[in-house]
Amino acid sequence: MIMIYSDNPQKIFFYHYVEEIISNYGSFFNSVLKDNDMTIKELSVLLRIRFDDITTQHDLVDVFNVSGAYIAKLLKKFEGNEYIKREEDPKNRRKKIVKLTEKGIEKTDELIKVIGDWENEVTSDLTDDEIIILKNILFKIINKED
Structure with a gap:
């Protein structure tokens, strides 16, 4: 729970809220x-x-801002667990498109349920209208054009 300026939430930086949300979710x-x-x-x-229509190993490196080696190792782990498969990109044979298997879909279904349960818990004191407003504001923040 944020203690800094707890008497005035307007003085708290967004960063602190994000940090607390991440910690709570974790x-x-x-x-x-x-x-x-x-x-x-x-x-x-x-x-x-x-949730991406078409994803490649390179796309994942860019999105998560991690090394290619990390993503390569992770995708190998996912393949070993039969969560994903890689297919040749018809537009560029050197690239591999990454797709979930049925087992990967089941695994992500499990996670989606956990995310939904957490979201319901942390927004339980909000009205439906407040949740809509919050999501719209968050969407606007993360989709801000540079």
Whole structure:
């Protein structure tokens, strides 16, 4: 819980709110998925693969701002767990398109449920209208044109 300027939430930087939200989600995630074989970051990559129409290893490096070696190692792990498969890109044979398998879809369904449960918990004191406003504001913040 944020203690800095707790008497005036307007004085708190967005950064502090984001930090607290991430910490809260991490704690919730770890308590619900104690026996999970992946980290939150790894599951974030798996979710990105699920929701992007076409994803390549290079795309994942760019989106997550991590090394190619890290993504290569992670995709190898996902293949070993049968969560993904790689297919040749018909437009560029040197690129591989990354897609979820049925097992990967099941794994991401599990995560989507956890995310939904967490979101319901942290917004339980908000009205439906407040949730809509919050999501619209967050959407506007992350989609700001540079």
